[in-house]
Amino acid sequence: MAWKIELGNSVVYGICDGSVARDPLEYLIGSTSADWAMHADALDQAGLMVNSFTCYLFDTGSDLVLIDTGFGANAPEGMAAGYMPDELASVGVSASDIQHVVFTHLHPDHILGSLDANQDPFFVNATHWTLKREVDHWHATDDQRAPRVLSVVEVLEGAGVLNPTDEPTPVLAGVERIATYGHSPGHTSIRLSGGGDEVIVTGDLTWSPVQADHPEWTSPFDGDPAEAAATRARFLDEVTASGTPFLAGHHPQPGFGRIVSTGDGRQYEALPVSDA
Numbered sequence: 304m305a306w307k308i309e310l311g312n313s314v315v316y317g318i319c320d321g322s323v324a325r326d327p328l329e330y331l332i333g334s335t336s337a338d339w340a341m342h343a344d345a346l347d348q349a350g351l352m353v354n355s356f357t358c359y360l361f362d363t364g365s366d367l368v369l370i371d372t373g374f375g376a377n378a379p380e381g382m383a384a385g386y387m388p389d390e391l392a393s394v395g396v397s398a399s400d401i402q403h404v405v406f407t408h409l410h411p412d413h414i415l416g417s418l419d420a421n422q423d424p425f426f427v428n429a430t431h432w433t434l435k436r437e438v439d440h441w442h443a444t445d446d447q448r449a450p451r452v453l454s455v456v457e458v459l460e461g462a463g464v465l466n467p468t469d470e471p472t473p474v475l476a477g478v479e480r481i482a483t484y485g486h487s488p489g490h491t492s493i494r495l496s497g498g499g500d501e502v503i504v505t506g507d508l509t510w511s512p513v514q515a516d517h518p519e520w521t522s523p524f525d526g527d528p529a530e531a532a533a534t535r536a537r538f539l540d541e542v543t544a545s546g547t548p549f550l551a552g553h554h555p556q557p558g559f560g561r562i563v564s565t566g567d568g569r570q571y572e573a574l575p576v577s578d579a
């Protein structure tokens with residue numbers, strides 16, 4: 304079910320492509336059973352960490368911007384994912400309506416939905432934004448995901464719709480990219496603003512609300528664990544000081560919240576969303 308938050312006259316829709324449930328000890332390296340006993344509310348009834356695959360549709364009134372695409376038509380067999388096209392349709396948007404697709408980074412769960420089942424571009428009228436350093440990384444790495452990632456890059460390049468930039472320049476007014484390298488070499492977060500309000504789409508900076516007080520816990524998908532942890536710690540310091548709310552696509556739905564100080568630490572505070 305899609306949901307929304309409003310920023311002035313602009314609207315951010317949460318478009319959930321699906322989710323998986325994972326062993327928290329395996330997927331947040333550094334955490335212990337004792338830690339999770341204190342954070343049982345962050346796990347499901349089976350004691351697993353639920354990771355959503357959430358994309359965000361930003362409607363400024365004049366432009367439609369999609370941040371990340373989930374797996375879409377290319378969801379792995381057996382995974383509860385691939386719902387992005389239906390979720391878009393549920394808010395009255397078709398793929399051809401979208402002018403900009405912004406990738407936080409080029410991991411498969413963020414880009415495979417940009418192709419249809421025939422491996423052609425799905426968002427036929429959209430410019431697809433990423434960073435050159437992110438594309439360069441996938442050409443240079445022996446990561447086993449690289450062939451699949453590059454297959455998407457090559458289709459988008461071939462169609463002339465990929466726009467890899469040197470710097471994380473703004474996409475348009477109210478859609479500003481922020482360098483948050485570490486999870487991947489060209490990982491960016493996206494600041495959305497409207498009507499004096501703002502929210503940050505964090506990409507893969509955090510995987511669970513419990514990382515609010517444990518930025519050192521890394522995911523096995525953090526490409527450079529030390530840099531990812533340092534970037535996460537810096538981001539959490541900044542949003543604790545500023546109070547800026549953020550949208551974390553891999554947190555359980557809806558994943559909209561902020562960080563508050565608790566005296567001896569800090570904690571994640573969920574914020575409400577509306578039905579779309």
Ligand SMILES: [Zn+2]
Pocket residue numbers: 410412413507553
């Ligand atoms: Zn991810």
